[in-house]
Amino acid sequence: MGLEDFKAMVHRCSRCSYCKWIPFAHVKSWRFAKGCPSIEYHSFQSYSASGRLCISLALLEERISCFDEGLPDIVFKCMLDGCCDVACKVCRYDLEPLEVMRNLRFRLIDNGCFPIQDIPLIDNLRKEDNMMMARKADRANWAAGLSLKDLTTEKADVVLHVGCRLSFDEELWRIPQTAVTLLLDAGVDVGILGRDENCCGGRLYDMGYRGEFLKYAENNIDAWRNAGATTVVTTCSDCYHAFKRLYPEELHAPMNVLHITEFLEQLIAKGKIAFKKSLPLKITYHDPCHLGRRGEPYIPWEGRQKKIRGQILVYEPRKPRNNGACGVYDAPRNVLRSIPGIQLFEMERNREFAWCCGAGAGVRERYPEFSFWTAGERIEEAYATGAEALVSACPHCERNFLDALDQRGDSLKVFDVLDLVREAR
Amino acid sequence: MSTSNCKEALAQIVDGEHVCDNPEVIAAYASDNSFDPPKKPLAVVRPTDSSQVQALVAWAYKTKTPLVPVSSGPPHFLGDTVPAAEGAVIVDLSRMNKIIMIDRRNRVVIIEPGVTYNMVQPALAREGLRLSMPLMPRATKSVLGSVLEREPITNPRYAWSLTEPLRCLEAVLGDGSRLRTGEMAGASISTSAGQVMDYAPLEEVLEKRRKIQETVLYQYGPGQFNYYKLVSAAQGTMGIVTWASLRCEVLPEVEKFFLVPAPKIAPLIDFAYRLLRLRFHDALFIVNGARLAFMLGENRDQITRYQQELPPWVLILGVAGRGLLPRDKVSFLEKDIKDIAQHCGIDLKSNIGSVHGDHINDLVLKPSPDPYWKLRSKGGCQDIFFLSTLNRASEFISTMVSEATAHGYTASDIGMYIQPTHLGTSCHMEFNLPFHPAAEHEVQTVKELYQSASYALSGQGAFFSRPYGMWSSIAFGRNPMHTDVLRKIKALFDPHYILNPGKLCFQDTP
Amino acid sequence: MPLEREVYKELESVVGPEHITEEPATLFSYAYQWMAELVPDVSGGGKFFDRPEAVLVPGGVEEVQAIVRLCNRYGLKFHVYSTGWGPWAAPPSGGQILLDLRRMNRILEIDEQNMFAVVEPYVVAAQLQAEAMKRGLNVHISGAGAGTSVLANACCFQGGGPDCIYFDSPQNSILSIEWVMPTGDILRTGSLGSGLGWFCAEGPGPSTQGIIRGALGGSGGWGVVTKIAIRLVHWPGPPVMPIEGTVPAYRTKLPADQFRATFPAFPSWQSFADAIYHIYDSEIGYIAHRQYVMWGDELQAAFLKIVSDPDRQLCDLEELLHMPEIQKLTDEMRRCFQLILVGMTPRDLEYQLKVLDRILEQTGGWNVALVNEPAMQQYVLLYMMRLCFKNLNFTATGGFIDTYNSVASPDIWASGEIEAGKKLLKKYAGRIADAGDQAMGPIAGQGGGGVTGWEDFLFYDPHDPDSVQAAIEVSDEGDRLKAQQGRPPGGMLLGLARTTHTEEKVRAQKLVHAREYQWQRKLKQIFDPNGIGSGNYLWAAEPSTNGEST
Structure with missing residues (x-):
């Protein structure tokens, strides 16, 4: 679909502003009622989902041009975190604001209207297959010394995909390393693609580079097939979203995809992971957007919109809704709750209406100040729970929190779910 | 304009018999029980309907004659019906009583x-x-x-x-x-x-x-x-x-009144706040013993006896049942209110000494019998009233008592009335200062006390939202922009300043 | 026409470069509004009204004042909005700047004892309600819902809603106000202006609040209200409303001995009206509204099933409508409304329920059993208490307006106007949604009751030109029918959209007969001498001797 296909939808936006807030039912305070970092930081209406819908229409009606100087800034200063999409769909069954915003990005990128900050990033990606400005040759350094199957030459039931962030962020290597230990200890037949692991492409897609995304997606699917894997397990929520939703959507390639927390939840339930230590820690859990509301499974649908009772708009056949109801929220929480001593406090904005960490859709790379401000807001919310540590299940979120904390001179602890599992064993 | 010209013109609008320049009548409108300076009107006219009022105003607009509308009968206490301008015509609306x-x-x-x-x-x-x-x-x-x-x-x-x-x-x-x-x-x-x-x-x-x-x-x-x-x-x-x-x-089918006596006002304020929150009351206000005595006593002696008998503070609470199941309403209210009172450590009573519910019923639901209660104690009464919030009542009471003491006025003679209003967001506070109009020294004391206390209370946060007499300079002086806006509005709706000129902040014709 | 560079620079120096823009894309985002397509002479039938020349996002009253003064100096018109939902939020015509008040978003104070809060324009009802509830208080929420500005609803637009029976209309809930007048002077009304706090709305003397709003507020065209104190009411529930359920079918579980959602339903409109009088006289109810009939009396039961079930979708509508139990429910609900009873104590609720039973007994009515199902009870309590699902107004087709409204005494329900409205909508069924009686509105528009009424909803598809045209035709025909009976026009929303987006000269002619609007013209001349407020402040031209407007 292209932007043109969304014209009718855009006409039907009521500009109610629900997209700027968490679902109003869940508002518990003045402080943490907002849902959209983009408009909170940039103030103008155009920096909201409904604003971007208006802009899409203005573009389609040629009132503005892709080449207008300020347009990329408005379009790309957004994590596409999808809180807007959830809040919108509390009442609307026929609008897809996130889809429209993504297609608006595709339109700009297809016209060569990208932020200048992308140039080195994309250059490096094309050369080194990663988004981290790192060398492909170093991709498997994190796994040095681990006795893991190399799936470029061997076969395994499960392929562990760790993603660009965890491959190149040395401070976070402990996360995939723990994952490997846990999986091997549990007797899982698992391997990695090592230095041949590719970027998942999910971030590229959100940044507007749909063509590049497709290239990486095809490569990954081929590699997994060649390795004979039936299941992909990933330690990264961005990758999870790409595999779970985008690959089947764009390439019609269904895979059994699990986030590591889902896998761990199963292993704990089966008694394959047991905890020996108590961790007396007050924590709060941050739902990564790509694991939570955007991590809903893709269900194929082909059909049409029709009108009944004169003008009431319905889909025929029934169209699956992606409104955040089926994201991965409980698996990480169940893992955390199973660790002795842990006290889990919820932030006001959680699950399908969690506030974003600020790292997504290229914002960290393109607009670091905005990205850290967004993380800072989440850190404040974590503090408000009285927790000593902020725990998540996505290395992008964790890195952004760590850097924001560093910039603020704060000392809140940041953990991945895997860190706590490791410590408690 | 001469009186005769005026009278003649007015008689064209209203029947001659309802235009009056009789000196006694003129004198009755020339002053009231306030300390505002007296001024004789030129004439008094009593229109009978809206079109006569319209014609009167049109005439006054044309002739730039000040009009002072008066709807209540005497005695007046606030100075608002005493002309401030020369040559005014009183528009007495008492005949418009349909x-x-x-x-x-x-x-x-x-x-x-x-x-x-x-x-x-x-x-x-x-x-x-x-x-x-x-x-x-x-x-x-x-x-x-x-x-x-x-x-x-x-x-x-x-x-x-x-x-x-x-x-x-x-x-x-x-x-x-x-x-x-x-x-x-x-x-x-x-x-x-x-x-x-x-x-x-x-x-x-x-x-x-x-x-x-x-x-x-x-x-x-x-x-x-x-x-x-x-x-x-x-x-x-x-x-x-x-x-x-x-x-x-x-009209309630069932209505009961309770009295809540207290030596200090604080627990009554607390109780009042709780009732206001829940809207479990009908009438709800607090008076001191003196004020209650003024209202209950038919003469000076009775007032004195009541003053001796009554506690320092009394909260008066009405509870009513209306519509369907009024008895059930009153029944549940009584139970809940008793629980609340118990929580506040106070007692709901249906009588205090010789004062019982029926007295209160009359007091709350009927106008004052003649003579007007304010005049029964000493024949004269000067009030100080303003708006604030209930939690600040004690501060204003202390100030009023200090001011009275400083001026040699017996503080226990002051009537005090605290009326929560606007669903409890604010309260009307009123101090009544009875005096003998014939006793010159007493008049002077009350006048000075009234002035001094008004300034002191204003400084403390009293809001003279209805600024009669001297309060106008206090109130408008505190908000020049509001004053400026009001004058512009006045100039729009009353371009020649003929409507009760000289009152509020409308001293000077634009 | 773009602003002169000198003017732009001066405005920029007030708010800072990051809070002013002329970026075309952003300007269009402020021109897009619901209903624009219904005013084709301005929008060309599209979604955009006139765009502003620049948008400013001031951070406080000083900046607002400085901007307004610059507007006076340069003869530049300005329009202002807070949450900005609705056609009146877009600039009424070209050549204006727009002030977006979203940065002025603080709750400055909540006085728990005296039951009021002080807020800036961009505090929405959900926020204030959440903070108030922590203190055992609650706030009136406008019919536009939890996402709209508390201040704008109270001072600047209309602001009524389902809870007026207990909370009263917002006009009466306003205490002191801080208002940047169209001249740039700041008026602080009531006790605030005397430096004595926010508790009092009026005085000293006549209340200058009287020029800030009337039946309607200035709608962004009459200075800028920058702070208000708003009266709150008691909340006997938990400090945080507990939310359960799967998105979007959120629910709240409130103590059953103090909270009860009911659906009183009646055999005739006369008994419906009689019940309202009983409710007024017996003083029961915290919220009373005919809410779900907005989907039509023929569809409301099915729609309610859909929106309260996370697994349901609009495409289930036809299936549901064929189910015998839904058909039965549809009949049961036809003449019903939503009445939320809140006991300040358990005894209070017990009493109110008893009164309701007696009312139903006397009127031959019934409480629709559906609402007693636990999940539905919780859904309805949340819906009505927070009004967090108000955008469901747009769910059916993406567009709605009201058409055949009535505001009158409760006897209006038995006047035949409901049937007349239904007949009107049926006539156009197909081009608009075919839903039946869509008379949604408050059982009481005032504290303690007194005035009631409804908005006759009409669902049209904003993307379908024929449906848009039908909406216009229905609204116009409704107005004609009302006029024939000597009743006021019924189509409020389209009426406002048209009036606020018509050229001032045309508007002035339209209003020539409304003498009260001539007083407004005079007020405008006095308090906006340079005419810099946008055209949403409606005034009439002075009639000349031959009766023509000038």
Whole structure:
């Protein structure tokens, strides 16, 4: 679909502003009622989902041009975190604001209207297959010394995909390393693609580079097939979203995809992971957007919109809704709750209406100040729970929190779910 | 203008017999019980309907004659009906005393300005209604006068705003034109062939509206401004109201009054706040022993006896049941209120000494019998009243007592009345200072105390929202922008400053 | 026409470069509004009204004042909005700047004892309600819902809603106001202006609040209200409303001995009206509204099933409508409304329920059993208490307006106007949604009752030109029918959209007969001498001697 296909939808936006807030039912305070970092930081209406819908229409009606100087800034200063999409769909069954915003990005990128900050990033990606400005040759350094199957030459039931962030962020290597230990200890037949692991492409897609995304997606699917894997397990929520939703959507390639927390939840339930230590820690859990509301499974649908009772708009056949109801929220929480001593406090904005960490859709790379401000807001919310540590299940979120904390001179602890599992064993 | 010219002109508008320059009558309007300086009006005219008022104002506009609208009968206490300008004509509205409509189903009444509580309440009671009232108004008090001047009502639950129960009204503006407000505005305009016409007669409009199920309860507008707010607490300076609709209460089938005595006011304030929160009350106010004695005692001796007998503070609470199952209502309220009282460590009583519920019933639900209670103690009374919040009552009481002591006025003689209003967001505080008008020294003491205490209380945070007499300089001095805006509004609705000139902040003709 | 560079620079120096923009894309985002397509002479039938020349996002009253003064100096018109939902939020015409008040978003104070809060323009009802509830208090929420500005609803637009029976209309809930007048002067009304706090709305003397709003507020065209104190009411529930359920079918479980959602339903419109009078007289109810009929009396039961079930979708509508139990429910609900009873104590609720039973007994009515199902009870309590699902107004087709409204005494329900509205909508069924009686509205528009009424909803598809045209035709025909009966026009929303987006000269002619609007013209001349407020402040031209407007 292209932007043109969304014209009718855009006409039907009521500009109610629900997209700027968490679902109003869940508002518990003045402080943490907002849902959209983009408009909170940039103030103008155009920096909201409904604003971007208006802009899409203005573009389609040629009132503005892709080449207008300020347009990329408005379009790309957004994590596409999808809180807007959830809040919108509390009442609307026929609008897809996130889809429209993504297609608006595709339109700009297809016209060569990208932020200048992308140039080195994309250059490096094309050369080194990663988004981290790192060398492909170093991709498997994190796994040095681990006795893991190399799936470029061997076969395994499960392929562990760790993603660009965890491959190149040395401070976070402990996360995939723990994952490997846990999986091997549990007797899982698992391997990695090592230095041949590719970027998942999910971030590229959100940044507007749909063509590049497709290239990486095809490569990954081929590699997994060649390795004979039936299941992909990933330690990264961005990758999870790409595999779970985008690959089947764009390439019609269904895979059994699990986030590591889902896998761990199963292993704990089966008694394959047991905890020996108590961790007396007050924590709060941050739902990564790509694991939570955007991590809903893709269900194929082909059909049409029709009108009944004169003008009431319905889909025929029934169209699956992606409104955040089926994201991965409980698996990480169940893992955390199973660790002795842990006290889990919820932030006001959680699950399908969690506030974003600020790292997504290229914002960290393109607009670091905005990205850290967004993380800072989440850190404040974590503090408000009285927790000593902020725990998540996505290395992008964790890195952004760590850097924001560093910039603020704060000392809140940041953990991945895997860190706590490791410590408690 | 000479008196005779004036009288002649007025007689063209109103029957000659209702135009008066008799010296005794003139003298009656030349002063009141306040300390405001007396001034004789030129004449007194008593119109009988809205069109006569309109004609009077048109004449005054043309001749630039000051008009002082007066709706209540004497005794007056606030100086607002004493002319401030020379050559004024008193427009006495007491003959305009029609109850134009009572609509039981929609709980609304339309009355003219000369209607008193004693006139309207029995008529309403026959229909199963009543009007919310201020505490013990004098028998001659105009209902519209009270409402328009934002006098507080005793039931703060029905004080949806400070102007309740005022709804729609018609006013004659300073240029002689008429304005109807709220839902009676656009609805009653008669136009044809592009010409703006005058309003259709009220009865005709009401009849037409009845047929389309419309009433006279929506007070807002016309358009994007609320004239009814501009004419409130205006002392007749913004227009002469010729009729208004008022929202009524359903007459309770069961009503009980409780007295809550206390040596100190603090627990009563706490109790009042709790009741206000839950809206479990009808009448709800706090008085000191002196004030209660003033209201209960029929003469000086009785007042003294009551003063000795009554506790320092009494909260008066009415509980009522209306509509379906009124007894059930009162029954559950009594149980819950007793629980609350217990929590506050206070006792609900149905009598204190010789004062029992029936006394309170009369006191809260009826106007004062003659002589007016304010005059029974010593023959004169100067009030100080203002708005604040209930939690600050003690501070103002301390100040008032200190001021009285400093001026040699016996503090225990001060009547004190604390009336929560606007659903509990604010309260009217009132101090009554009785004095013997014939005792020159006493008069001087009260005058000085009144002035000094007014300044002290204002400095402490008292808001003189209805600034009579000397309070106008205090109140308007604190908010120059509001004053400037009011003067501009005044100039719009009364371009020649003929409506009660000299009152409020309207001293100088623009 | 773009702003002169000198003017732009001066405005920029007030708010800082990051809070002013002329970026075309952003300007269009402020021109897009619901209903624009219904005013084709301005929008060309599209979604955009006139765009502003620049948008400013001021951070406080000083900046607002400085901007307004610059507007006066340069003769530049300005329009202002807070949450900005609705056609009146877009600039009424070209050549204006727009002030977006979203940065002025603080709750400055909540006075728990005296029951009021002080807020800036961009505090929405959900926020204030959440904070108030922590203190055992609650706030009136406008019919537009939890996402709209508390201040704008109270002072600047209309602001009524389902809870007026207990909370009263917002006009009466306003205490002191801080208002940047069209001249740039700052007026602080009531006790605030005397430096004595926020508790009092009026005085000293006449209330200057009277020129800030009337039946309607200035709608962004009459200075800028920058702070208000708003009266709150008691909340006997938990400090945080507990939310359960799967998105979007959120629910709240409130103590059953103090909270009860009911659906009183009646055999005739006369008994419906009689019940309202009983409710007024007996003083029961915290919220009373005919809410779900907005989907039509023929569809409301099915729609309610859909929106309260996370697994349901609009495409289930036809299936549901064929189910015998839904058909039965549809009949049961036809003449019903939603009444939320809140006991300040358990005894209070017990009493109110008893009164309701007596009312139903006397009127031959019933409480629709559906609402007693636990999940539905919780859904309805949340819906009505927070009004967090108000955008469901747009769910059916993406567009709605009201058409055949009535505001009157409760007897209006038995006047035949409901049937007349239904007949009107049926006539156009197909081009608009075919839903039946869509008379949604408050059982009481005022504290303690008194005035009631409804908006006759109409669902049209904003993307379908024929449906848009039908909406216009229905609204116009409704107005004609109302006029024939001597009733006020019924189509409020389209009426406002048209009036606020018509050229001032045309508007002035339209209003020539409304003499009250001539007083507004005079007020405008006094308080906006340079005419810099946008055209949303409606005034009439002075009639000349031959009756023509000038």
